[in-house]
Amino acid sequence: MRSRKNRLWICFLTGAITLGSWGCGEPPPLETTYVPDDDAPVDPAGFTSASEATRAAHAQVKASLDLQDPQDLFDAERGLIARPGKLRIEDDEGRVLWDLGHYQFLEGDFQEDDAPATVNPSLWRQAKLNHQIGLYRVSDRIYQLRGFDLANMTLIRGQSGWIVVDPLTAEQTARAAFAFAMEHLGSEHGSAVGDEAAPISAVIFTHSHADHFAGVLGLISAEEATGKRIPIIAPGGFLAEATSENILAGPTMARRSMFMFGPRLPRGPRGHVDSGLGKAPAYGKLGILPPTDVITSTPERRRIDGLEFIFQNAPGSEAPAELTFHVPELKAFCGAEVVSRTQHNLYTLRGAQVRDALAWSAYIDEMIRLYADAEIYFGSHHWPIWGRARILDFLEKQRDVYKFIHDQTVRLSLQGFTPDEIAETLELPEELRSSFSVRGYYGTVKHNARAVYQRFFGWFDGNPAHLDPLPAAQSAAKYVELLGGADRVLKEGRAAYDRGEYRWAAELLNHLVFAHPENAEARESLAQVYDQLGYQAESAAWRDTYLTGALELRHGPPETGFDQKQAIDLARHAPVERFLDAMAARLDAEAATGLDMTVNLTFTDLRRSFVLRLERSVLHHRELPPDPEADAGLEITFDLYLRLNMGTAGLKDTLFSDQLDVDGSRIALLRFMRLFDKPSGTFAIVTPD
Ligand SMILES: [Zn+2]
Secondary structure, three states: OHHHHHHHHHHHHOOOOOOOOOOOOOOOOOOOOOOOOOOOOEOOOOOEOOOHHHHHHHHHHHHHOOOOOOHHHHHHHOOEEEOOOOOEEEOOOOOEEEEHHHHHHHOOOOOHHHOOOOOOHHHHHHHHHOOOOEEEEEEOOEEEEEOOOOOOEEEEEOOOOEEEEOOOOOHHHHHHHHHHHHHHHHHHHOOOOOOOOOOEEEEEOOEOOHHHOOOHHHOOOHHHHHHOOOOEEEEOOHHHHHHHOOOOOHHHHHHHHHHHHOOOOOEOOOOEOOOOOOOOOOOOOOOOOOOOEEEOOOOEEEEEOOEEEEEEEOOOOOOOOEEEEEEHHHOEEEOOOOOOOOOOOOOOOOOOOOOOHHHHHHHHHHHHHHOOOOOEEEOOOOOOEEOHHHHHHHHHHHHHHHHHHHHHHHHHHHOOOOHHHHHHHOOOOHHHHOOHHHOOOOOOHHHHHHHHHHHHHOOOOOOHHHOOOOOHHHHHHHHHHHOOOHHHHHHHHHHHHHOOOHHHHHHHHHHHHHHOOOOHHHHHHHHHHHHHHHHHOOOHHHHHHHHHHHHHHHHOOOOOOOOHHHHHHHHOOOOHHHHHHHHHOOEOOOOOOOOOEEEEEEEOOOOEEEEEEEEOOEEEEEEOOOOOOOOEEEEEOHHHHHHHHHOOOOHHHHHOOOOEEEEEOHHHHHHHHOOEOOOOOOOOOOOOO
């Protein structure tokens, strides 16, 4: 009986979590990078060469921007102590998590003529700047490790040890980065890895996105942190946000993030080149340490390992929980990800709640006043800025870009413009447009303006024709018929492609693919359109979205979704209720029609029990003592619940486990467990199914 029970339980639970807010995708990308000849008509993955229209668009980008401005490169290279000769980080199973060899095609200084015809020259410049990898001295006591993962790890030398700011996404990358730093800073600071002379004296998590905290267990264990009383400082609300932001909707976001971050794409000029923020997240093992000290107001002062820190609490800015800080003695401040050297996302394409542009902008304005004395800015991504005047210019433009998009979107909405029209019309003023740090390498004016509209007015633009439209496959079939059939639509789509009208070609051919997904010529034609749209995009997120669309039209959706095992150490700290919410959101309403059931669920190790009520195809949970009238009951440890959930405990482990027990009717429990979906995270996006 036990084996049957357990098997069902696995189906019931799986799919409840994915990792933090940068989303996730599949295991690492193709191991090898190939750099096709610019002129090769088709590369091994099917990506086509740049069209004349794309080359012309790139020429226009070159003419409109001073891409050779050397200041950013100078800043990105400044203070280099050491560069890893080879950086290939694997997990215990030998999977490659991080390999700089994948990005070898970005080696060398930026020359605008070097930009391949298949990459927007402005994005190529950013991709090269983000390829400055190594250990850098920001100032006497501040060091940064850049290029060991998506984000930066910053080390501040305190009186007795290292204050670690943002320990990367994965245990493995964090460990490698810190070891590299100690290897090179050892002689200077009398420290080496594991050397008691220079331990980690504090950890600061700037915000609740996984690329800034989830590698922490690669540096210190929970026991060590507690035993040595190492302060862990984080913004208010950090733990709940960091662990549970995506539990409910995780599988959908994870699937969509495969488009935004391009983990399935080959690395190369016809594939992934950058994410705008850095290269890409390392898909390794995630963990967290609960904060021992939480910043909840502004300004808040702390003495950390002999240095005075002044914190700004900035919840609801770039992340739901975020802080920035100033170290007056070092005349330096950390802007976390509230500011960065790109326009950020008010809406993120993987799908997430829209951020508040006005609040975000106001935090940056506050930062200008709080950190007026700082001579050095450094952040959670990208490279630092030295000098008060340049820092002020940077902060003002970051502040203004979000406020401009906010104010002008609202203004245009007052005149009756719809989101499509606003996105098409809105253009940044010249002073912002010509500044690289607010250009759209990650967020874009177009999708951020739509986000502002959405925040105020939601998905409906007010036009009755858009109130209840036919689903894509149905309207596509009618359009194709009306336009004279598949061959005609294909011909018109190809003609639009030939004219370089890619957005129109995408619309036509998308109708054709949705009406006739089996039509290989239609799929390939649409893929070729996406190739060009991807090559032209300045935003890395747009590029990866289009190119992943092309890849999936040619090769289909992925076979597997995100490997949830990696996130178990993170999930342990998530509130139990979030998992129960997630369970309710996986209830197959149709299968549950007419059922009325009560199930007791007890987490024996937590000494908490919940009564689950199913009625009217809705599942509720309440924390109550077990209901003696319940149809069934299950007693389980939270740990086993999680391990089953993440797939780290299989049938064998649990077959004889005393961590699980069933009360009441096994048949009722069995029936109940069969009611829940198991999302695979592999659904189709560019085809109807
Ligand atoms: Zn980040």
